[in-house]
Amino acid sequence: MWLLRAWLDGKITLSQRFAEIMFSCTACGNCTEHCPFPGFKNLLLEAFTSGRESFLDDGLVPAGVRDYLTRMQLHGNPYGLPGKKRADWAAGTDIAPFTDQEYLFYAGDEGSYDNRGQEIARSASRLLAKAGISFGILTGGENSDGNDVRASGETALFEDLAKKNTDLFNNKNVKKIITLSPHSFNSFKKDYPKLGGNYQVFHYTQILAFNMGKLKFRENPEPVLATYHDPCYLGRHNLDYYSPRMMLSAVPGIKIAEMDRNKKNALCCGGGGGNLFTNVLSSGYESPARSRAREAKATGAKIIAVSCPLCAIMLEDAVKTEGLAGDLRVMEISEIINDRIM
Amino acid sequence: MNDFIRQLAEITGPGFVSGEPEERYLYSMDQGTMPPVSPDAVVMPGSTEEVQQIMRLANKHKVPVVPMGGGLVLSGLTRALHGGIILDMKRMNRILKVNPKSRYAVIEGGASEGMLQAYLKKHHPELKHSMPDAPPIATLAGNICIHGSGHLSVLGGFHSDMLTGMEVVLPTGEIVKSGSCSVSTDWFARAPLPDLSGLFLGWSGTTGVVTKLGIRLFPSYAHNDMLIFVCEDADLMPDVISRLTGVQVAEDMTPWMTPKPEWARGFLHINISYGAHSKKELTFKRNLLQASVKKYSDQKIAGFLPMPPPQKSRFLKIPSSDLVTFADLRKGGGFEYVGAIMAIEHFAEAYRAGLNIARTYNVSYSMGARIIGAGHAMMFFYAYAFNRADPEDIKRAQHALEATNTAALEIGGIPWKSELPAQKQIIDKMDPGTFNLMNKIRSVLDPNHIMNPGNWEK
Numbered sequence A: 001m002w003l004l005r006a007w008l009d010g011k012i013t014l015s016q017r018f019a020e021i022m023f024s025c026t027a028c029g030n031c032t033e034h035c036p037f038p039g040f041k042n043l044l045l046e047a048f049t050s051g052r053e054s055f056l057d058d059g060l061v062p063a064g065v066r067d068y069l070t071r072m073q074l075h076g077n078p079y080g081l082p083g084k085k086r087a088d089w090a091a092g093t094d095i096a097p098f099t100d101q102e103y104l105f106y107a108g109d110e111g112s113y114d115n116r117g118q119e120i121a122r123s124a125s126r127l128l129a130k131a132g133i134s135f136g137i138l139t140g141g142e143n144s145d146g147n148d149v150r151a152s153g154e155t156a157l158f159e160d161l162a163k164k165n166t167d168l169f170n171n172k173n174v175k176k177i178i179t180l181s182p183h184s185f186n187s188f189k190k191d192y193p194k195l196g197g198n199y200q201v202f203h204y205t206q207i208l209a210f211n212m213g214k215l216k217f218r219e220n221p222e223p224v225l226a227t228y229h230d231p232c233y234l235g236r237h238n239l240d241y242y243s244p245r246m247m248l249s250a251v252p253g254i255k256i257a258e259m260d261r262n263k264k265n266a267l268c269c270g271g272g273g274g275n276l277f278t279n280v281l282s283s284g285y286e287s288p289a290r291s292r293a294r295e296a297k298a299t300g301a302k303i304i305a306v307s308c309p310l311c312a313i314m315l316e317d318a319v320k321t322e323g324l325a326g327d328l329r330v331m332e333i334s335e336i337i338n339d340r341i342m
Numbered sequence B: 001m002n003d004f005i006r007q008l009a010e011i012t013g014p015g016f017v018s019g020e021p022e023e024r025y026l027y028s029m030d031q032g033t034m035p036p037v038s039p040d041a042v043v044m045p046g047s048t049e050e051v052q053q054i055m056r057l058a059n060k061h062k063v064p065v066v067p068m069g070g071g072l073v074l075s076g077l078t079r080a081l082h083g084g085i086i087l088d089m090k091r092m093n094r095i096l097k098v099n100p101k102s103r104y105a106v107i108e109g110g111a112s113e114g115m116l117q118a119y120l121k122k123h124h125p126e127l128k129h130s131m132p133d134a135p136p137i138a139t140l141a142g143n144i145c146i147h148g149s150g151h152l153s154v155l156g157g158f159h160s161d162m163l164t165g166m167e168v169v170l171p172t173g174e175i176v177k178s179g180s181c182s183v184s185t186d187w188f189a190r191a192p193l194p195d196l197s198g199l200f201l202g203w204s205g206t207t208g209v210v211t212k213l214g215i216r217l218f219p220s221y222a223h224n225d226m227l228i229f230v231c232e233d234a235d236l237m238p239d240v241i242s243r244l245t246g247v248q249v250a251e252d253m254t255p256w257m258t259p260k261p262e263w264a265r266g267f268l269h270i271n272i273s274y275g276a277h278s279k280k281e282l283t284f285k286r287n288l289l290q291a292s293v294k295k296y297s298d299q300k301i302a303g304f305l306p307m308p309p310p311q312k313s314r315f316l317k318i319p320s321s322d323l324v325t326f327a328d329l330r331k332g333g334g335f336e337y338v339g340a341i342m343a344i345e346h347f348a349e350a351y352r353a354g355l356n357i358a359r360t361y362n363v364s365y366s367m368g369a370r371i372i373g374a375g376h377a378m379m380f381f382y383a384y385a386f387n388r389a390d391p392e393d394i395k396r397a398q399h400a401l402e403a404t405n406t407a408a409l410e411i412g413g414i415p416w417k418s419e420l421p422a423q424k425q426i427i428d429k430m431d432p433g434t435f436n437l438m439n440k441i442r443s444v445l446d447p448n449h450i451m452n453p454g455n456w457e458k
Ligand SMILES: Cc1cc2nc3c(=O)[nH]c(=O)nc-3n(C[C@H](O)[C@H](O)[C@H](O)COP(=O)(O)OP(=O)(O)OC[C@H]3O[C@@H](n4cnc5c(N)ncnc54)[C@H](O)[C@@H]3O)c2cc1C
Pocket: B066, B067, B068, B069, B070, B071, B072, B073, B074, B077, B078, B089, B109, B110, B131, B132, B133, B134, B135, B137, B138, B139, B140, B141, B142, B143, B144, B145, B146, B147, B148, B149, B150, B203, B204, B205, B206, B208, B209, B210, B211, B323, B324, B327, B452
């Protein structure tokens, strides 16, 4: 904030270093949570977003950010892969295309294109089906939810992505959406209504938390200590700390050990705000993901349970780099459950 | 300087050094009224050895070094007045040891108040340390180095009184220890040795860099309560404070006087917090406190404020966020206070001087005090909020602060963690022999005069 103020007052100029600082923000919301000034605190993230907008206007952005936004613009996803490959993750499953089911299941960018994300998308959708939820998926044509594009300050691109999605969802008569990623959940819930997209939006853990009773667990499961990592866009941004914990606590044999920083104090994995793709944040010893991996290890847990594909990717990398892969497994919650149900 | 920065990067790794305008700007000021001064670079060491290498390098090249913790002192003491580097200690933030029986902790020089509080809550819930009301990112080293005070100051005095020993890197790069840790593996006390810790307390970072310290811990109670005593007559306050501290059960006592909220205007309040292991003990302590000032309650000229428990919980929060909330009164995030250490019998005089100054300079004020020990002294504060984006408002607050420092000295108090102009005022009033000795000590410890130069100078 002080830097932005200094720039507005003409005390410093926009520069590459300044851009690096601005774009390394993951929009995790921890500053908002801990700022003691009411009123002002809720404007912090908006101020950062507006600040980044100015860098974009001046063309002063780190190369990673520029490439990320270009891929988004050209391909509608951060991987630069064709839009028609979006539903490839569901190949070989019996997930039906969306017609008149109760929910649209939106796998998001990572769930659609990243290998690890695809595994998570398959696992979560399998569990939804087991719980008897009626849902279908779109078979191409949808775009990135744009949540992190918006956070990066590229508002016009975000609106374009959102407009294409809402047109498509409205055409298909979508009323309710289940998202895999908390990032999609956030933008569909908070930003799409202003752009003509009015849906009832749920994160998949919110649907599953209330349907755990429908799952049949295997008897005498091996007891395991797990720790849960709160994703920023489900936790701090949308105040749901409980759905994933409700799910986990309903799993026989799983005990939860909380990390020191949990719920509203949780440390971000470092992947938000496009950082999963832009690499503006360092991946060194003191990077958020590696600090988080060490924090998880300190609980004695054998599993870091996650409910966001970005967190899964970031933390898995960090666990490997920290040399903890033998002791600590990053598992998305539905994967833990799928392993233990009949 | 570029070559110097490159050498710093060789010590800490490149991610922890910057000479870029952005970092230099951020480290040029604090939230108070002192004008910004840009350092040439900022460096964040990760270990005592790195601090040592940095000091050797800086000493060799005669580059000024300003140690910094949270940078929350508000009086501009972590500005690089003569350029050079800011040594940001925040990476050295480990809690190294807790001795639950002898009740002390050993921590690194950049460990924050919030970290120690959270650590004890998790690993030693039966223990606590004295928290200041500063934002929790403030460091214990920074706070102790300035003789801070906090929530156990009636019980244990200034935070520097709770210090049990230190490891310090001298400006010339030697690593020295003070207190029992210089002889034993235990960090239990500064006695019975010559007290070298004093070479680094109250010096505003001009004598060395604290890399480790031992700090006393106290019992954390299962039952905690507070009372608010109210009176209208400032002249009664010294006697009231003396009586309340005389029964020796309070952990913290903080008088406060503000014009807002409206119901508080014109009244003098004293928050008294105390705790106990059982409800019975708590009631016993409450009775002692109430009995100590019965003389005034019986005369109906003062008394305890009836307080429902939910209202109390706000006052039992540690750290209290009241000052922070006040800091935003004028919007624009500017806030500074004069804290003057003085004897409690000057309470009324100090209060009246504050009212006068607030009227003269038309500033938003909040006044209060923290009692130190059994009424042995108090830190009387005059806090002023201002809008950082409004130069006129900053100037008004600056004038009010200057007038307050002058008034505090006239009363017989001493401005605490004083800004540069107030340091000069103190030196002017100081016994010349004392100031001479300070300079002699400094020239021995810091022959090249590289440690936070500009401070404590005529
Ligand atoms: C809202 C608010 C409330 C406050 N309430 C209180 C309170 O209740 N009690 C109280 O005591 N203070 C209070 N303060 C004042 C101040 O913030 C604290 O005293 C704080 O603990 C100072 O610590 P710091 O780490 O921020 O020190 P800094 O500002 O970083 O440094 C203070 C001084 O110590 C030196 N220094 C810092 N670290 C080292 C080191 N490792 N080695 C050598 N020298 C060093 C610096 O050079 C500087 O001269 C308050 C401040 C605010 C903003």
